[in-house]
Each structure stands twice: as structure tokens, then as C-alpha cells.
Amino acid sequence: MKIRKFLYSQRVAPYVFVLPFILSFCFFWIYPLCSTIVMSFQDILPTRTEWVGLKNYKKLLIDTTFHQAVINSFQYMLLTILLLIPFPMAFAVMMDSRLVKAKGVWKAFLYLPALTSVVISGTLFRLMFSEYSTGQLNVITGILGLGTFKWLKVKATGLFALVMVCCWRWTGVNMLYFLSGLKSIDGALYESAEIDGASAIQKFRFITIPLLKPTTIYVLTISIYAGLAMFMESYMLWAGPDSPNNIGLTIVGYLYKRGITKNQLGYGSAVGLVLLAIALVINVVQLILSGTFKKEEK
Amino acid sequence: MESRKSSSLDKLGMNKKNKILSIFATGWFALLSLIIVFPIFAGLLASFRPGQELIRKGLSIDLDVTTMTLNNYLYLFSGNADSQKYFMWFKNSLMLTLISVVGTLAVCYLVAYGLSMYEFPLRNFLFFLVIATMMVPFEILMLPLYKEVISLNLIDTTSGVLLPGICAASTIFFFRQYMIGLPKELLDAGRIDGATEYGICFKIMLPITKPAFAAMSILCAMGAWNNILWPMLVYRSASKFTLPIGLNTLLTPYGNNYDVLIAGSMFGIIPVFIVFLCFQKYFIDGMTAGAVKG
Known part of the structure; x- marks a missing residue:
């Protein structure tokens, strides 16, 4: 009875409610995070575990395959940011105007790709980027008079295919983010700007873009993370973690190959922690540059 | 959202009841939707043809109805x-x-x-x-x-x-x-x-x-x-x-x-x-x- 009264008291109840999170946080976040940090200083063999100090990290410094993976992930991230912020933003502004008719239909169509699993979209793109002249992309380049390409065997076109999968899947979603950001802008601002004689471009530049900033920062943040951590898209396009000359190898792909395929948990952990460091640094720099921290201090 | 009185482009001063602009903007989204649906549509067409063709030819739009069969789906539900x-x-x-x-x-x-x-x-x-x-x-x-x-x-x-x-x-x-x-x-x-x-x-x-x-x-x-x-x-x-x-x-x-x-x-x-x-x-x-x- 006493226990019951204790558990039902107003002071204890909130802790009962948040208990699942505390447990999950300890078991599935803090523990694995610490264990991956520990493992990154170890060599984990089937029979014994050896402390090797910084050996794994030193190896990463001279591991050219890893460097290739980092470069690939960075290129992919930068390209997806360049394509998946300005265009969806422009589409959202267009979509928000009264010029566009039947908005619901177009929004539904643009959103469709996000519903398909990466397995299905990856398979479709793998087959579209087929090196045969009858593959869809080669049909298109054929019509344009560019000849045929071995899309998934060359670095530049392979990266293009990866970026295309990403744009195909997320353009509509990012547009929705910007649309909901536009909804929160106060119309009175545009009216007063109009009275002051501002042009359409000035209004876009000095009202729309600054007030969309929270949305832009959000989209940028998730794009940085998703871009750096991309793996399954590449896995599907090349039907596995291996690609010719590692043209489709990403950081997480390398982590998977080392940690899971080759069962080198120590080395794989080091790869993961380097990725985490890169992601955090980029994100913090991005948030400082965009002034997000300053705003919260007020 | 559609029913709102003013919207950002209107607020930018482009609300001139310009029909041509409206057709252009709507057409743009129609085109974009078409591009977006394209891979799924191609996949759907391909699902009515033998799977061997996919591996030999890759995926592309092939509207030839005469070569389409329900065989894949019949097999799937067989x-x-x-x-x-x-x-x-x-x-x-x-x-x-x-x-x-x-x-x-x-x-x-x-x-x-x-x-x-x-x-x-x-x-x-x-x-x-x-x-x-x-x-x-x-x-x-x-x-x-x-x-x-x-x-x-x-x-x-x-x-x-x-x-x-x-x-x-x-x-x-x-x-x-x-x-x-x-x-x-x-x-x-x-x-x-x-x-x-x-x-x-x-x-x-x-x-x-x-x-x-x-x-x-x-x-x-x-x-x-x-x-x-x-x-x-x-x-x-x-x-x-x-x-x-x-x-x-x-x-x-x-x-x-x-x-x-x-x-x-x-x-x-x-x-x-x-x-x-x-x-x-x-x-x-x-x-x-x-x-x-x-």
C-alpha cells in the first residue's frame, strides 16, 4: 500500500513516465556509445581483446580506401545540399502562390518517392542506370546525342546516380518543409514592404529568406547528417557494399565492410567515431555561423 | 492552405491575375510530377514483362502493350x-x-x-x-x-x-x-x-x-x-x-x-x-x- 501511494504521488509520477527513456538512453545510447569509444582503442579478435592504443586511428590516417570513402561522402553531402535546399525552396514559394492550380495533386506526386523504401527506389534506379543502351538514362543521353555511358562503373556518373536517387526521394519532402515555413510568415510584413515600395525580389531577399531561416537551418542540419551517413542508397545501387574501384563507397559503407563483413569491430568503431566527430564539427560550425546559439541566449 | 487570402508570391506583388503565368507555373509542377513519377511508372510497366528482360535491357519506358503479360503477378500469387x-x-x-x-x-x-x-x-x-x-x-x-x-x-x-x-x-x-x-x-x-x-x-x-x-x-x-x-x-x-x-x-x-x-x-x-x-x-x-x- 505504501509503495502504491509512493508511485501514485505527484512527485514520483513524472519519473515513472520518463523511466522508459532513461532505461533506453542507458542501454541503447550511452552504453553503445561508450563501448564503441572503448572498442576503437582495441583489436577485437574472436578469442581475445587487445588494447592497441591509437593504432586504429593511425591506420585510418594512411588508409587510402578510407580517404576515398570520406571524399565520396563529402562530395555527396555537398551536392545534395546544393540541390536540395535552393530548388525545394523555390518550388515551395511557387507552390504557395495562387498561380498554381490543383496543388494537392502535385504535392501528392512530389511526395510519392519518399514513401518507397530505399530497396525499391534503389532497385529501380539501378536498373534505369543500366549500362545497356536500352537502359532509360542511356536512352535519354542517346536522344541528346551524348552516346551511352557505363553509369555505375565510373566515378562521376556513379556519384550522379547517387545524387539523383537522393533528389528524387527528398525534393518533395523538403518542399513541404519550406511550405510549412512559409505558412508561418506574417503577411503584414509584405504589405508594409509594399507601401515602402519594395520590389518583388527585394521582398523575397529581405523578408522571405530571413524568415525562412529556421526551416533552412533544419533542412541543412538533416541534410548534413543524412549526407554524411548515407549508405543504403549506395548499397542498393551496387547491390552490396562493394563497388568498382570503390566509387560508391561511403564512410558508413566502409564502417559496414570493416565492422560487419570483416568483423573488425575495433577498426569499424574508429571509422564511426571519425564520422561522428566530422558530423558534430560541421554542425556546430553551421549553427554558429547561422547564429542559432545567439538567438537562444536572449 | 489553398484558401488563404494572400500568399507569399502574391505578397511579392506578382498577383496580377496573369493567366499565362498561372498556366506556366501549373505546367511546371505537372512536368516535375511527371519526372518524379517516371521511375515508378517504368517499374510498373516492367512488372508486366519477363524479369529476364530487365537484366538484359535495364529499365526504360516501353509502352508496347502487346508484349505485356500478367505472368509475373500470376506467379507471385500462384x-x-x-x-x-x-x-x-x-x-x-x-x-x-x-x-x-x-x-x-x-x-x-x-x-x-x-x-x-x-x-x-x-x-x-x-x-x-x-x-x-x-x-x-x-x-x-x-x-x-x-x-x-x-x-x-x-x-x-x-x-x-x-x-x-x-x-x-x-x-x-x-x-x-x-x-x-x-x-x-x-x-x-x-x-x-x-x-x-x-x-x-x-x-x-x-x-x-x-x-x-x-x-x-x-x-x-x-x-x-x-x-x-x-x-x-x-x-x-x-x-x-x-x-x-x-x-x-x-x-x-x-x-x-x-x-x-x-x-x-x-x-x-x-x-x-x-x-x-x-x-x-x-x-x-x-x-x-x-x-x-x-
């Missing part, structure tokens, strides 16, 4: 070994999605309830931890979690797939943002009426949180239905594979199973499409909640 395998994956995916949605929503609702309805010393710190977990991509924890799941003997079990993700930070975040705006007076009113803290949570607050449940259940369901990386690591026996894992096993260089692969892929999109068409509004609410407030 009840033979391949067909049985496919529907086993389908059933596994449905089950995993169902359990995952119910479990995630129940847990995340409770946690968010605690974080938003009470003032207690650790509240802000715990909410900070929720945000912190979102800062580390899952892929980084994949290796240690894999090792942990093996040592907990949860490998090849549904618990092993579900437990690490059941306290989804983004879902807690969404519920918390939704509930923080609800009137706290309801709690006191409930207490005066003699309800316990848990009674208030389930009988008073749960019903008014329904819209948040609708948005999150759809988002969680889509995530669970399409998830592959973690289930692929945890599930080992072929009898437990979900649809994405199963379809992935068909993607062999020999292409001997492409009939099932292409027809099965197309058929596998259908449940998600139906749910999307029925609950489009909730989809969009759930998706965009983080962007506006975060």
Missing part, C-alpha cells in the same frame, strides 16, 4: 515456393510494423507526457538528453548495438530489432511539442475529481492527443515498413526476413528471380500508397512538425 516466400516476408513486415508502431507510440507518449505535464528537477536535463540522442546518427551506434544485441542473446529476434529504437527521440520530441501547448488546468481538474496521476494520463489527456497519435502512427508505420539496415543485421533466419530484406536477397547478378523482384516491389508499394492517400494530412503534419518549431 502459391508456389517463391510466392509463399514473398507473402511470408509481407506478413513479417506487417507484423513488425504493427508491433513497432504500437510499442513506439505507447512508450514515446508516456515519456513525452512526463516531460511536458510536470515540473520536476530533471525535466530540462532529460529533454536535453532527448535532443542529444538525435545528434548521433544511428549508423555510428550500429556496430556496438550489433555487438550488444548478440551478447544479450537478442540476435534474430523481433525484440532485438525493436528495443533499441522504441524510445524514438524524434517521436518523443513531436509529442512533447504537441502536449506542451495543452492546458495544464485539465490535470488539476482531474485531480480534484479524484483521478490518479495515471488515470489523468490515460483518461483525460490521451483522448485530446489523438491528432498527434494520428500523425506519428503514420510516420512510424512508414519508417518501420521501409526500414532495412538494422533488421537486416539482426534477422538471420530467412523465415523472419521482412519485405525489404527479402526483396534485397533477390537482387542477384544472375537475375533469376527478377520476375518476383519487380512484381513484388510494385505490389509492396501498394499498402504505403493506400495509407498515404487516406491520411495525407496527417503525413504532412507529422513530417513538418520538427521543421517549423525546431
Whole structure:
């Protein structure tokens, strides 16, 4: 009875409610995070575990395959940011105007790709980027008079295919983010700007873009993370973690190959922690540059 | 959104009832939609042709109706070994999605309830931890979690797939943002009426949180239905594979199973499409909640 009264008291109840999170946080976040940090200083063999100090990290410094993976992930991230912020933003502004008719239909169509699993979209793109002249992309380049390409065997076109999968899947979603950001802008601002004689471009530049900033920062943040951590898209396009000359190898792909395929948990952990460091640094720099921290201090 | 009096382009001063501009803008989105639908449409057409053609020719739009047959779908529903395998994956995916949605929503609702309805010393710190977990991509924890799941003997079990993700930070975040705006007076009113803290949570607050449940259940369901990386690591026996894992096993260089692969892929999109068409509004609410407030 006493226990019951204790558990039902107003002071204890909130802790009962948040208990699942505390447990999950300890078991599935803090523990694995610490264990991956520990493992990154170890060599984990089937029979014994050896402390090797910084050996794994030193190896990463001279591991050219890893460097290739980092470069690939960075290129992919930068390209997806360049394509998946300005265009969806422009589409959202267009979509928000009264010029566009039947908005619901177009929004539904643009959103469709996000519903398909990466397995299905990856398979479709793998087959579209087929090196045969009858593959869809080669049909298109054929019509344009560019000849045929071995899309998934060359670095530049392979990266293009990866970026295309990403744009195909997320353009509509990012547009929705910007649309909901536009909804929160106060119309009175545009009216007063109009009275002051501002042009359409000035209004876009000095009202729309600054007030969309929270949305832009959000989209940028998730794009940085998703871009750096991309793996399954590449896995599907090349039907596995291996690609010719590692043209489709990403950081997480390398982590998977080392940690899971080759069962080198120590080395794989080091790869993961380097990725985490890169992601955090980029994100913090991005948030400082965009002034997000300053705003919260007020 | 459509019914609003003014919109941003109008506010920019482009509202000149310009019909040509309107046709151009609408046409642009029609073209964009066409490009977007293109791969799925090509896949749909291909699903009516022998799978061998896919491996020989790749995927492209081929509108020749005379070469189309229903054979792939007849094979898929024939009840033979391949067909049985496919529907086993389908059933596994449905089950995993169902359990995952119910479990995630129940847990995340409770946690968010605690974080938003009470003032207690650790509240802000715990909410900070929720945000912190979102800062580390899952892929980084994949290796240690894999090792942990093996040592907990949860490998090849549904618990092993579900437990690490059941306290989804983004879902807690969404519920918390939704509930923080609800009137706290309801709690006191409930207490005066003699309800316990848990009674208030389930009988008073749960019903008014329904819209948040609708948005999150759809988002969680889509995530669970399409998830592959973690289930692929945890599930080992072929009898437990979900649809994405199963379809992935068909993607062999020999292409001997492409009939099932292409027809099965197309058929596998259908449940998600139906749910999307029925609950489009909730989809969009759930998706965009983080962007506006975060």
C-alpha cells in the first residue's frame, strides 16, 4: 500500500513516465556509445581483446580506401545540399502562390518517392542506370546525342546516380518543409514592404529568406547528417557494399565492410567515431555561423 | 492552405491575375510530377514483362502493350515456393510494423507526457538528453548495438530489432511539442475529481492527443515498413526476413528471380500508397512538425 501511494504521488509520477527513456538512453545510447569509444582503442579478435592504443586511428590516417570513402561522402553531402535546399525552396514559394492550380495533386506526386523504401527506389534506379543502351538514362543521353555511358562503373556518373536517387526521394519532402515555413510568415510584413515600395525580389531577399531561416537551418542540419551517413542508397545501387574501384563507397559503407563483413569491430568503431566527430564539427560550425546559439541566449 | 487570402508570391506583388503565368507555373509542377513519377511508372510497366528482360535491357519506358503479360503477378500469387516466400516476408513486415508502431507510440507518449505535464528537477536535463540522442546518427551506434544485441542473446529476434529504437527521440520530441501547448488546468481538474496521476494520463489527456497519435502512427508505420539496415543485421533466419530484406536477397547478378523482384516491389508499394492517400494530412503534419518549431 505504501509503495502504491509512493508511485501514485505527484512527485514520483513524472519519473515513472520518463523511466522508459532513461532505461533506453542507458542501454541503447550511452552504453553503445561508450563501448564503441572503448572498442576503437582495441583489436577485437574472436578469442581475445587487445588494447592497441591509437593504432586504429593511425591506420585510418594512411588508409587510402578510407580517404576515398570520406571524399565520396563529402562530395555527396555537398551536392545534395546544393540541390536540395535552393530548388525545394523555390518550388515551395511557387507552390504557395495562387498561380498554381490543383496543388494537392502535385504535392501528392512530389511526395510519392519518399514513401518507397530505399530497396525499391534503389532497385529501380539501378536498373534505369543500366549500362545497356536500352537502359532509360542511356536512352535519354542517346536522344541528346551524348552516346551511352557505363553509369555505375565510373566515378562521376556513379556519384550522379547517387545524387539523383537522393533528389528524387527528398525534393518533395523538403518542399513541404519550406511550405510549412512559409505558412508561418506574417503577411503584414509584405504589405508594409509594399507601401515602402519594395520590389518583388527585394521582398523575397529581405523578408522571405530571413524568415525562412529556421526551416533552412533544419533542412541543412538533416541534410548534413543524412549526407554524411548515407549508405543504403549506395548499397542498393551496387547491390552490396562493394563497388568498382570503390566509387560508391561511403564512410558508413566502409564502417559496414570493416565492422560487419570483416568483423573488425575495433577498426569499424574508429571509422564511426571519425564520422561522428566530422558530423558534430560541421554542425556546430553551421549553427554558429547561422547564429542559432545567439538567438537562444536572449 | 489553398484558401488563404494572400500568399507569399502574391505578397511579392506578382498577383496580377496573369493567366499565362498561372498556366506556366501549373505546367511546371505537372512536368516535375511527371519526372518524379517516371521511375515508378517504368517499374510498373516492367512488372508486366519477363524479369529476364530487365537484366538484359535495364529499365526504360516501353509502352508496347502487346508484349505485356500478367505472368509475373500470376506467379507471385500462384502459391508456389517463391510466392509463399514473398507473402511470408509481407506478413513479417506487417507484423513488425504493427508491433513497432504500437510499442513506439505507447512508450514515446508516456515519456513525452512526463516531460511536458510536470515540473520536476530533471525535466530540462532529460529533454536535453532527448535532443542529444538525435545528434548521433544511428549508423555510428550500429556496430556496438550489433555487438550488444548478440551478447544479450537478442540476435534474430523481433525484440532485438525493436528495443533499441522504441524510445524514438524524434517521436518523443513531436509529442512533447504537441502536449506542451495543452492546458495544464485539465490535470488539476482531474485531480480534484479524484483521478490518479495515471488515470489523468490515460483518461483525460490521451483522448485530446489523438491528432498527434494520428500523425506519428503514420510516420512510424512508414519508417518501420521501409526500414532495412538494422533488421537486416539482426534477422538471420530467412523465415523472419521482412519485405525489404527479402526483396534485397533477390537482387542477384544472375537475375533469376527478377520476375518476383519487380512484381513484388510494385505490389509492396501498394499498402504505403493506400495509407498515404487516406491520411495525407496527417503525413504532412507529422513530417513538418520538427521543421517549423525546431
